[in-house]
Amino acid sequence: MSTKNWPLWEVFVRSKNGLEHRHCGSLHAADEEMALENARDVYTRRSEGVSIWVVESKHITASNPENNGEMFEPAHDKVYRHPTFYDLPDEVKHM
Amino acid sequence: MSEEQIKNLEAQFEARIARDEKIEPKDWMPEKYRKTHIRQMSQHAHSEIVGMLPEGNWITRAPSLRRKVALLAKVQDEAGHGLYLYSACETLGVSREELYEQLHSGKAKYSSIFNYPTITWADMGAIGWLVDGAAIINQVPLCNTSYGPYARAMVRVCKEESFHQRQGYEIMIKLANGTPEQKELAQDALNRWWWPSLMMLGPTDAESIHTEQSMKWKLKRKSNDDLRQQFIDQTVPQAELIGLTIPDADLKWNEEKGVYDFGEIDWDEFWQVVKGHGPMNKERMKARVDAWEEGEWVRDAAMAYAEKKHTSLKKEVS
Ligand SMILES: [Fe+2]
Ligand SMILES: [Fe+2]
Numbered sequence: 143m144s145t146k147n148w149p150l151w152e153v154f155v156r157s158k159n160g161l162e163h164r165h166c167g168s169l170h171a172a173d174e175e176m177a178l179e180n181a182r183d184v185y186t187r188r189s190e191g192v193s194i195w196v197v198e199s200k201h202i203t204a205s206n207p208e209n210n211g212e213m214f215e216p217a218h219d220k221v222y223r224h225p226t227f228y229d230l231p232d233e234v235k236h237m
Numbered sequence: 238m239s240e241e242q243i244k245n246l247e248a249q250f251e252a253r254i255a256r257d258e259k260i261e262p263k264d265w266m267p268e269k270y271r272k273t274h275i276r277q278m279s280q281h282a283h284s285e286i287v288g289m290l291p292e293g294n295w296i297t298r299a300p301s302l303r304r305k306v307a308l309l310a311k312v313q314d315e316a317g318h319g320l321y322l323y324s325a326c327e328t329l330g331v332s333r334e335e336l337y338e339q340l341h342s343g344k345a346k347y348s349s350i351f352n353y354p355t356i357t358w359a360d361m362g363a364i365g366w367l368v369d370g371a372a373i374i375n376q377v378p379l380c381n382t383s384y385g386p387y388a389r390a391m392v393r394v395c396k397e398e399s400f401h402q403r404q405g406y407e408i409m410i411k412l413a414n415g416t417p418e419q420k421e422l423a424q425d426a427l428n429r430w431w432w433p434s435l436m437m438l439g440p441t442d443a444e445s446i447h448t449e450q451s452m453k454w455k456l457k458r459k460s461n462d463d464l465r466q467q468f469i470d471q472t473v474p475q476a477e478l479i480g481l482t483i484p485d486a487d488l489k490w491n492e493e494k495g496v497y498d499f500g501e502i503d504w505d506e507f508w509q510v511v512k513g514h515g516p517m518n519k520e521r522m523k524a525r526v527d528a529w530e531e532g533e534w535v536r537d538a539a540m541a542y543a544e545k546k547h548t549s550l551k552k553e554v555s
Contacts, residue, residue, distance in 0.1 A: 146537075146540050147332070147333070147334055148536065150327065167320075167321055167324050167325070168327070169320060169324060170333060172536075172539035172542065172543040173539075173542075173546065173547070176539065176543075183313075183317075184317050184320050184321075187310075187313070187314070187317065204263060206263060207261070207263050207264050208265070
């Protein structure tokens, strides 16, 4: 058995300029250079991208779905953050 | 957690899936859901990886550059499919090494179809046309499966599969319209691959175990027999179109039902191959294990190089 396994990397691809990088999967590679090359071969074989980011998975901090209540629910009752909350006379156009 | 709390969580979980919500890696899930998904997704990944072997066998002997680039690209796609699926599987907390270990030790299964030999060039045609064809029928419903990472991987896989089937069928068209010897090659390949391809859709519904649970979790949307019928109905006209004969004396259009009736499948053969007694089981596993073991020094060297580079970088900084 190998002494050390290649770490896991997360891959983000920008499909064209003007769009954001999107997460598309993960892969194993010894270092960042190899991660980029593998990401190119695994995730952009049909011109799916113009730019790739790779980041070692262990560097990602994720929220925990178990805490979704305290994390995201406070936004639910803040309807005043949406334009539809405000009463306007019908005569007002384009606002 | 008390038993009651778990029951509660399970009910909520099933309700989410019934509402067509997706389950993501960090969500709570029943242990059985996790285990079933690891098993199915890793079997699927193993099939993609072992599936490269029968076709890889012909890359250097492809009859033209056009055929060679197509076959090379197809086999490379299958490697990609394996990687998408392994990484989706790893989101459930199993490591790549464990998955490989399960494959190499024979604990994990892969699709039996890859335990048949590829003895002529026409087999490249039959595999693309029939094996990828049957795989597509199995896979398309999985694009809507409940586990998010699996569904996303399947969307990518399915997008790439259709060229696989087309390049295979094109090989068959050319051979079927070629010299009598070429046509014979095509017919011979169809004869050998037809029945194993039907078996790819899985045991008959009466014999199939996990179906009900799998339907609930959207790991399955149609029964094996329905999928098989769909495959036969779509493939028979494609064979007729190029003048090849399906090797089934009982195959007949059923006017009343609007489907083809077909002959008995040799399930003994299927179970024999599943149990490891197919013509190529041992060779396939040996090729996999050899590739893994003989590649070990490369993996170690790459890791050592990466570590060395990082230490020297740190020194420069300090
Ligand atoms: Fe595939
Ligand atoms: Fe394929």
